[in-house]
Each structure stands twice: as structure tokens, then as C-alpha cells.
Amino acid sequence: MKERARDQGGPGTLTDDLAIPEVDQAALADEPLAELAARYRLRPSAARPGVFAYARQLWERRHFIVGFATARNVAMYTEARLGQLWQVLTPLLNAAVYYLIFGLILNTSRGVPNFLAFLITGIFVFNFTQRAFITTSRVMPDSLPLIRALPFPRGCLPIGYVLIELEQLVMSMLVLSVIVLATGEPLTWYWLLAIPVLLLQAVFNVGMGLFLARLGAGADDFSQLMPFVVRTWMYSSGVMFSIQTISSLARHPTLTYLLQINPAAVYISLVRNSILQSQRLAWPGSKPYNPAYCALYHTGKKPYLEYSAYCHGTVTMNQLWLWGAGWAVVALVVGFVFFWEAETRYGRG
């Protein structure tokens, strides 16, 4: 209750007794100060705008958000000798490391056609959400000087950080396109579908970023924990294996379903099915059920990898799109309201 009153900028109450200070009464007006303030239409300085007014304020600062993200992105590699080249090198090295471990050493490629493209697509798409989560959980403590210097709606900061990652993603996607084409995937009109998927993922990341920014503003413990949470999430989102066709999940349909509808897996699957023809054709349930072909697929022999399409699927492509849109909307609304609730408290540190 007390917190609430403070959010509105209204009077709170103190528990401890204080010596009443000597006030130079002559300097004050005759009437109570609150009434004087009301008469001249003064507003409490720590007041929070309404949720729609706040959204409008953020929209008015859109040039600041974009400028902030672009400037941060440019400044990120200024101290490195290779400079902006790192924007391309970072995703390439990432891909190389994961291919070495999961493709060559652990060999999780079983049952997946064109595993290299499958793996790298998953890593790049997940990396967008991963980086967004980790940076936004630290954004408020990191930006304290800026918060205390200039008045602006604080939501600009987490949104700006997600935008930085989005700009990096564009570079990753160019690298990815080259790799995918090099592995023999054809360039089709389906590729255009990757754009709305990534936009939905960006909206999801903004919502979650706002949510995490408020959590991270409270206690540092949270941002310390974040990398571990995100890594666990990555290993359960089918980045380096296929959830639909992995044999150890075959007897747990509910678990398979839950893993498939988790936001990271949804966006990864949607991007894969857009730019990888091998994935689109092999998506279980995309062809009429055929027990004989499905059995052939389960032999795991190379020529039958795409026969997984004849097996029963858990989630159809249309359902994936609905889940993708749903997660984005829910994350945005919840994250936005949650962040806005604490708007006046972010400068406290």
C-alpha cells in the first residue's frame, strides 16, 4: 500500500519520530501547501504517467531509441583492431565452435537433414534472444549515470538494448544466408517468411527485456543468475538437436509438446522452416501419415532422413505461427506494464 502511494507521488508516512525542523514560516503562504500547489495546477514530481500516456511518451522518443542503439553498436568495436569486422566474425566463430562440439564431437546430428545449416540457424536465432536477455537484465544498473542526468521515459533503455541486438542480428542473418546457400539449400520465396518471424521474436524480446530490466534494477543477484538460466533454456530449445525427432523424447508426447511451444523453440523452428527447404520438407506431419515411410525414417539411414514428414507431428506449422504471435503479444503487454509500474523508482540505485 505504501509503495503504491509513493508511486503516485502522493504523501507517504514515516514510522520513526523526528524532531520537527524549524521552518521559516514567514516564507510560506498562509494556506496549506498541497492546496496552494493544486490551485496553481502543480503536479507531484515523482508521479508516474498513465500506462497509455507512457506508451505515447516512448513513441515520442523513438528517434532517441534508434539513435542510442545505433551509436552503441558503432562504439562497441571501436577499441578492437579489426573494428566492425567483429560484427561478422563473432557469429562466424560462434557457429564454428558449436559445429565442432555438437556436429563433430557429440554427433547430435542424428535424424536431421543438412545438420550444419540446421545448427547454425538455431544458434543465430537463439543468440538474438540470449543476448537480449543478458544485456537487458543489466541495463538499469549500467545506465544509472544517464538515468540521473536526463529526464526521459526509462523504457527507452531496455528497448534500445534489444534494438542493438536486432541490428547485430541483421548482420548474423547475412552471414547465415551465405552459409545456408553454401550447404546447398535453394533460395525460395519462403525465405521472406523469416522477416515476420524475426520481427515477432524482436517484439517478444522487447517485452521480456522490459520485464527483466525491472527485475535486474532491484538486485544484482538476478543478473548474476541470468546467464545460467539462458544456457539451460538453450539446451532445452532444440538448438543443437531436433525436438520432434529425438528418440529419447518419443515416449513423452506432453514434454515434446511443451518443449516445442516454448518461445525460443517456436521462433527457431519458424526461421528454419522458412529458409531451410530440407527442414520444411522433413517437418513431421507435413505429409499424410504413412507408417511404412515413417518406419523407414526411424532406421536413421541417410536417404530416408526427410521421411520424418510422413510421421505424426506434435505441432503443425500453423500452430507454430499462432504460438509465435501469442508469445510476442503476451510478453509485450506483461513486460510493458511490469516495467511501467516501477518507472519512478529506477534512479534510486
Next chain:
Amino acid sequence: MGSGPEPTVVVDDLHVVYRVYGAGGDKGTAATALMRVIKRQRRPSVREVHAIRGISFVINHGDAVGIIGRNGSGKSTLLQAIAGLLPPEQGCVYTSGQAALLGVNAALLDDLTGERNVVLGCLAMGMTPQETKDRYQSIVDFSGVGNFIDYPMRTYSTGMAQRLRFSIASAKNHEILMIDEALATGDANFRAKSHERIVQLRGEAGTVFLVAHNLAEIEASCNRVIWLEKGQIMRQGYDVPAIVDAYLEATGGEPRKRDKPAESDHSATA
């Protein structure tokens, strides 16, 4: 409402308490931290500081208010509360618009160039890209950082960084502008320029708060002064020289020598 002074800032019995993390009192090992969690104790390193203890005043349109007091008397905290950055524990601050606080530590984005900082600062204050473009040159000229505008701000000297910050923050006509020791390291030329700017901002119907340990600056720029001591108001009023003298006497400073008797242009509004 036409006649009489029009209040722009009303501070009504304000109390501010803030929490400090990492204050002393903990050995800082993992073992002591674990014991604390097991015993469900609060972190001993979190201390509450009751920085403002019941302050009330009314500031009118066109006032330039100097705030004086010893280190730690609550000057900066008071300004942060007026800007809405520190929520009040009790009482309330009412303002006629968003107050802009220009603090001594108000670093902008250190790894970006001065040029980016000017543009982003203007956009953050709510200017449109066109307004930013229009004002850009005058901000850079006013700051006087010259060719350094293309260098990252971390390469600036303290004085240069403060000049640029002041130029950015004062580019927009804030209804309420608060300057917290932001002019301390500027050179003589810049002080003269910024003094002019403060007078001009006052003229444009703004209200200015100025925290400074340089009492000459307070006397030159302000028509009103508030003397804080341990989070409470010791004295306040429009008789700036008298209060400054009393403050100097109490803190054991040298009395100020004034060329002309206390008859500056600002006392006319009192």
C-alpha cells in the same frame, strides 16, 4: 491568477530516505554471507540514510535559487527529489513541469563522441530530429570544446565534459533547471558565458536552482538562497548576502569582500 508571484515548485514537508548498499560492517566472505542467509538477517551492509528531514518551501516563477550548505547536508538529494529521481518517504514535491537536473556526475555516454552525445542528449530531452539539427551548432559553439567534438567523451578533461553537459542541458528551455556544481571546473570565460545563460533562462520564465560551493557564483546568479544543514533548512530568504555571510560565519570561512554593497540587479524581485 494574474497578479502576484506564481509558484513553480512547492516542497511540502519533504523527507527523503535512501538505501546504501555495500556500506561497511561485513567481512565480505562467502561464509559470512551464507550464515546471514541461514539466520535470515538483513544485509548489514544496507544502511538507510535519512538525507532530507522535513523541508518546506515555495519557489516562484523567475526565481534563481542558490542552495548552500556543507558537504553531506542534503543539497544534491534535495535537487534529485525535486527532479523526481528520488521518491519522497513522506511529504511531496509539486512542480509545474519536468525539472531537468544537471549533476556533477552526470556522465552521458562516455564511449561515444561529443557529437553523438549532443544529438542523443537533445533527442532524450524530447526534441525532434529537426530541432536537434537546428540547435546542434549553437550547442557545440557554446560548449567551446572545438575539435574535440569528434572525440569520445572519455578523452575529455573534467572541465570540457562539464561544459558540454551544461550546453546540452541548457539548450532546451526547461521550466525548471537545476545545476548541481556543474560549473565548478569551467574556466573563467565559460563561467561568464554560463552566468549569462542562467540569467537568460530566468528571463524566459524559468526557475533555476544552483548548488555551488563558490559563494561568489551564488551571489552573482541567484536572487534567493536556501541554507541546508543536516537535511533541514537553517535559513532561507531573498537577502542573499546576509545569509551567505551568516553561513560563512557558522562554517568558519573568510567573510566575503564585496566591491559594491548588496545592491545587485536580482534583489529587485525580492
